Amino acid sequence: MIDTHAHLLKEFYDNIEETINNSKINNILHIINCADSLSSSYETLQLSKQYKNFVLPAIGIHPNNIKDNWKEEINEIEILIKKEKPIAIGETGLDYYHNKENKIEQIELFKSQINLSKKYNLPILIHSREATKDTLDILKETKPIGIIHCFSGSLETAKEYIKLGLYLGIGGVITFKNSKLPEVIKEIPLENIVLETDCPFLTPHPHRGKQNSPSYIYLIAERIAQIKNISIEEVIKQTSNNAKDIFKI
Numbered sequence: 001m002i003d004t005h006a007h008l009l010k011e012f013y014d015n016i017e018e019t020i021n022n023s024k025i026n027n028i029l030h031i032i033n034c035a036d037s038l039s040s041s042y043e044t045l046q047l048s049k050q051y052k053n054f055v056l057p058a059i060g061i062h063p064n065n066i067k068d069n070w071k072e073e074i075n076e077i078e079i080l081i082k083k084e085k086p087i088a089i090g091e092t093g094l095d096y097y098h099n100k101e102n103k104i105e106q107i108e109l110f111k112s113q114i115n116l117s118k119k120y121n122l123p124i125l126i127h128s129r130e131a132t133k134d135t136l137d138i139l140k141e142t143k144p145i146g147i148i149h150c151f152s153g154s155l156e157t158a159k160e161y162i163k164l165g166l167y168l169g170i171g172g173v174i175t176f177k178n179s180k181l182p183e184v185i186k187e188i189p190l191e192n193i194v195l196e197t198d199c200p201f202l203t204p205h206p207h208r209g210k211q212n213s214p215s216y217i218y219l220i221a222e223r224i225a226q227i228k229n230i231s232i233e234e235v236i237k238q239t240s241n242n243a244k245d246i247f248k249i
């Protein structure tokens, strides 16, 4: 299994080594470890050197971490792309839930990272919270390849993203009791889905409330198998192939 979206960063974990070793024991093949800022971009690049071919780094700046000097930071991200060859750009995107006062800057920051993803032919990991319309408009205009991380929207929105060639990242939300996501995912082909934990956030049921880990990917696979009435092996095989295609691994 591949966790296409984790945040194994010091700010969230004091047991990164243990978490990674447990993931290996629990049949995880690769972890895409996503930065959310310039400093965590350095951190995930460093960790990926320590766990070569296992922890794969995505670097970028999350909309919640915009600083006044973000343009300089993006220049530095580009230098890191050239030098360190990360596997993807992200996590980035739009978040109007946390802040809608700085929409214009968020859009500029997002677009600058889409440019990098296209320039260096890397997939982009997209966060979109209460910003579906702007996200879709930008993606229709720019057409990057990548993943809509932690997708939890409507069937209509899912179809729009898929039409653009994007994949839906499905995580712990699908295991939550009152989630409407199962109804949507029932209608979406496995060919358009990848699995992710977004750890340390969104810990799947029945571990909700505890620290999340890439090891819990199987709970998400299991739930999708249940919803689609197919085997868990089939879910794992297809979604892993999708991830391998996207990240060229």
Ligand code: NI
Pocket: 005, 007, 034, 091, 149, 198
């Ligand atoms: Ni995330």
